[in-house]
Amino acid sequence: MITASSGAGVLRGNRRFDLEAGIEATGMGRADVWWRQAAGGRRELMPLLGARVCALGAVAYEPLGYQQLAALTYHDEGIPGGPQGTNTLVPGSVVAVRTRSGKLVKVQVQSYGQDLHLRWQGCPPPTRFTTLKVVVGSAPEWLVSRYVVDCVYESPDSSMHPCGTGAFGAGGGVVEDRISDEWGGFPAAARVTVSVDFQPGTGLHGAVTRLEPEVGPSGVSLLYEPEQEIKKIKLVFDLTPRAKSQDYLLLRWLYRSGSSAGSGSQRTLTGADLRENVAQHELAFPPDGSSTAAVDLTVDGVYQGAELVQFKQRVSLPASALAFRFRKQGAGPRYRLEAF
Numbered sequence: 001m002i003t004a005s006s007g008a009g010v011l012r013g014n015r016r017f018d019l020e021a022g023i024e025a026t027g028m029g030r031a032d033v034w035w036r037q038a039a040g041g042r043r044e045l046m047p048l049l050g051a052r053v054c055a056l057g058a059v060a061y062e063p064l065g066y067q068q069l070a071a072l073t074y075h076d077e078g079i080p081g082g083p084q085g086t087n088t089l090v091p092g093s094v095v096a097v098r099t100r101s102g103k104l105v106k107v108q109v110q111s112y113g114q115d116l117h118l119r120w121q122g123c124p125p126p127t128r129f130t131t132l133k134v135v136v137g138s139a140p141e142w143l144v145s146r147y148v149v150d151c152v153y154e155s156p157d158s159s160m161h162p163c164g165t166g167a168f169g170a171g172g173g174v175v176e177d178r179i180s181d182e183w184g185g186f187p188a189a190a191r192v193t194v195s196v197d198f199q200p201g202t203g204l205h206g207a208v209t210r211l212e213p214e215v216g217p218s219g220v221s222l223l224y225e226p227e228q229e230i231k232k233i234k235l236v237f238d239l240t241p242r243a244k245s246q247d248y249l250l251l252r253w254l255y256r257s258g259s260s261a262g263s264g265s266q267r268t269l270t271g272a273d274l275r276e277n278v279a280q281h282e283l284a285f286p287p288d289g290s291s292t293a294a295v296d297l298t299v300d301g302v303y304q305g306a307e308l309v310q311f312k313q314r315v316s317l318p319a320s321a322l323a324f325r326f327r328k329q330g331a332g333p334r335y336r337l338e339a340f
Contacts, residue, residue: 155183
């Protein structure tokens with residue numbers, strides 16, 4: 001964390017001082033000012049390594065802050081400190097310093113001589129904030145039991161800071177928080193981790209996604225949809241003729257990745273689910289990069305009061321939807337399903 005350097009101490013003759021660290025510098029590599037003792041008794045406070053100074057004279061020290069120091073004009077010339085000629089470093093006088101890395105520091109001379117007794121205080125700019133908003137989309141309650149969202153960001157000083165967390169049900173939710181530039185500026189991106197727990201009956205294992213949305217001029221805005229974690233196939237049933245109240249469909253599916261059988265589950269569409277002319281259901285599967293992923297689908301049940309001829313089919317993935325219609329099986333009351 002970048003803090004305002006402040007303190008009091010002695011700057012000895014011909015020594016250099018690091019106003020960012022608040023210590024006397026042993027060399028020029030990390031110094032902002034030099035209390036130079038020239039031949040003939042001439043003294044001056046010299047800026048070093050790109051630092052700049054502005055002599056303010058005997059002004060009130062305490063009220064000076066970032067806004068006042070930022071409005072000044074800084075120079076690379078030394079500030080004369082007598083004892084021969086002009087002395088701008090009398091006790092009570094104030095010098096503003098823009099350090100070698102651009103920080104603003106106010107310095108007051110408390111006593112003057114071959115050594116300077118000083119007090120100093122860094123004046124950082126006011127902290128700015130930008131917003132973070134993560135919207136988690138909804139999913140069917142039979143599929144997702146919980147989302148957990150955790151947001152952090154890494155500041156330029158390599159420290160990590162939380163910027164929002166939330167836990168939601170299948171309906172999703174919103175995480176809102178702020179990102180600060182207090183630690184040396186805004187980060188390039190936030191880190192958002194979304195964990196998804198699926199309902200036990202789906203047979204799906206939990207999934208974790210890590211995203212790094214950019215921190216733009218208006219902050220971070222991220223929409224997370226369940227499709228980022230799962231594959232889905234929509235099953236659509238054309239219920240012609242109209243289903244009866246005692247009818248039902250038993251859907252069973254087994255996910256396959258390559259030659260290996262994975263998770264499976266089942267779902268019953270009851271008479272209440274089959275009341276309309278069209279019934280729909282979604283099958284969900286975990287993300288898988290396999291080029292031979294497939295699902296074995298089986299449908300049993302009762303339709304028009306008679307046992308349905310069992311339907312079995314292996315469906316290659318990805319597939320967005322399957323549509324089914326009922327066909328009479330022979331001269332009896334039984335029906336069979338066919339995909340179209």
